[in-house]
Amino acid sequence: MTAMLEMRGVSKSFAGVRALRDVNFTVEAGQIHALVGENGAGKSTLMKVLSGVYPAGQYEGTIIFDGEERRFRDMHDTERLGIIIIHQELALIPLMSIAENIFLSHPPSQLGVIDREEVYRRTRELLAQVGLRESPDTLITDLGVGKQQLVEIAKALSKKVRLLILDEPTASLNEADSAALLDRLIAFREQGIASILISHKLNEVAKVADRITVLRDGRTVDSIDCRTEPVEEDRIIRSMVDRDLAHRFPERQAKIGEPVLVVENWSVQHPLHPERQVIKNVDFQVRRGEVVGIAGLMGAGRTEFAMSLFGRAWGKNIRGRVRLNGRDVDLSSVPAAIDAGLAYATEDRKQLGLILADDIRKNITLASLTQVSSHGVIDDIAELKAASDYRNRMRIRSQDVYQEVGQLSGGNQQKIVLSKWLMTDPKVLILDEPTRGIDVGAKYEIYTIINGLAEAGKGVVVISSEMAELLGVCDRICVMNDGAFVGEFAGSDATQEKIMRAIMRNERIKTGVQGSETRVGELQS
């Protein structure tokens, strides 16, 4: 095969900081090339150079595409050649239909009047190609993230894509949706469409990639040809972090005590569709010093369960009994839940977890302002001390506590969210996707923090779509599907296969009885 794209000696710096140093990167026609590296390694910068976000002249080095040297001025230049990037934050308009989104910038038209029939015909073709069974009229907002991702890919196909760049496409997808997406990439490979896949999920990378390139500190440190060499996760991780992570999960001696959180007969209805019972009379408990994982597909009701517990922040007609340390507690509002000793660190830290324009200090103390104030007046010195203390303990990397959290990396942001909840001194913490979008090094630190919490006698609940993570940190794993717990495994006893089987068995029963298609990823409130 011949090289479709060759980037030679690419360097780029921002205000004196070198983001890329002499990077060489080659993609062959019909190749799936995975690009991995820690956050800040330069992956996104490299892709921005390639897709024309940084025009020629703003970087050093050469880009050769189809055997010709190219000097892209903007993204139009790259799109014309069929180089299309799909960003991590999807660029779809929620209240427009699938068809309108796909043909947003280039609708088939005559004299400026959109040819609706043509739009629909071509949309149907494209949806069939990406394997999405939805009407072209469906609004984006009614689709789950997984399906939205497929719409983005259909949009790329409509622009005659030849090189598709996907920036962490599966970060917010569950395993089933991820697998479907990766299957698409393999199908495209057959058609000669090349892909660049940026991902933190090494198991996926290992599954589909023809070549894996590892970036570290803006340099290419390793490149593995998967067709000739064996793919070892440990080797990749070693290259990524430049330190031997013999164990991806820190060790912990579990000291599990009596139950601290006991939930009985908990049921929740959907706030907009009250006829739909999202959580179905479930029982759940966490013991002191225990880390309990909740596994499940997206839309299984895990986040909904957690948020309904946490001061009824989600759902309607919530019923059930909750005891903390054996006592019935009032969880009717978020402040009451916090007072009772519950904390919930959201899966969506940018939208729901942080005030991005505020500094670290204000974000950390936000839920515990009474601790650093008297008579409603904030003691700024006490506040500073508390915030600095957490910054040191959690090893938040920043200039000082006055830095805006929006400027920090995902891992540091997550540590701030955790600091905020630790400061409320909870008895039970529910961590929803605590390592989403975080690089390997920071993940390890988050796991260490989780271990520390358990050792301090707190009950910890971890909701995660990464099964390896649940297996690595949890003492017990509960499997949720369609609003109910369908399996439970001791940590030592659990395997990915067992968990998956528990989910799938239940899915089959459900579809068998109702005869309807499985509903996945539909529950994004």
Add this chain to the structure above:
Amino acid sequence: MTDKSVSLPEERKAGGFIRNNLRTYGMLLSLLAIMLFFQAVTEGTLLQPLNLTNLVLQNSYIVIMALGMLLVIVTGHIDLSVGSVAGFIGAVAAVLMVRFHIDFPLAVIACLMVGAAIGAAQGYWVAYFGIPSFIVTLAGMLVFKGLALAVLQGQSVGPFPPTFQKLSSGFIAEVLPDIGAIHPTSLLIGIVLAFALVYASAKMRAREASHGIEVEPYALFVAKSLALAGVVLYFTYLIASYRGFPNVLVIMAALIALYGFVTRRTVIGRQIYAVGGNAKAAKLSGIKTERLTFFTFVNMGALAALAGLVFAARLNTATPKAGTGFELDVIAACFIGGASAYGGVGRVGGAVVGAMIMGVMNNGMSILGIGIDYQQVIKGLVLLGAVCFDVYNQRR
């Protein structure tokens, strides 16, 4: 941690500090520049004691409402009804005091409560029903403009009892012996205030520095303190050489101090900013976002009522047209003062300076005899320019 300020990289010293606080300094400097400009082109009329006193009286109600509006804008909302509410309250005050001869303190309290109730009525829809504040208060604007007309039956009502007029046209009582051209009580208060301000900020700076908080570089601090004291003393001197401090200036200063403190130092202030910064995150952090939004509207209503009283007392009649267009000046003052239309950002000091910039321009252009037509054009451009500067500044 304690040697934090020492370990800062060198470039974050004076230059960096000014850059980080460019907005604050920039605004003060623009106010100064605008004042100097009008002082020059009006050949000294702008800062004549009489005119300066008038400037305070003319703008007091805008400043008072800007304090409330700032909080509303910080929570991510807007209140278009404040002009109408102020006019309506003026009308109610006139009817109570002139037609029904109700005592001035009782009438004032009743009016403030009506204002708060109006704010509550509007805030209820915004906070608990999620109706956009733009729409709710646009409706309020029409409703209260109409009600003002109805209450006054289309006529002007006045004059007010003399004690009430003192609210706007009165000056603080002279308790010290007469020393000729200057009012000594006001002068003394000004001097004490200047020293108190400098002392307080020096003490705060020392306290913060001792705990490793980044403080302004010393030279900058001294320069700023001297400038602050100088400005206070100079304006005190000017105002004291006319008739002393107007009563309304005292009210205004007290309110500015109060709201400055609430926004910067209190839990409720911090929570209001959090609601504007990210309402969902604030709510999930245990902040009662609806209640806070509701209270900012109640507060706005009460302040609009106070402004309406001040304005009515100044005109000495309540007219159906009172308050028309005030909301625009008030909102403009907040945005010129650096508040963000997206919420979460804005300072009391900024809104006050923004109101003063608008006031000085109004006054200066009137002295120059520029027609009301071009005055509006210029004010509009200044608003646009200030916000563009902000956006440009954030993009850098």
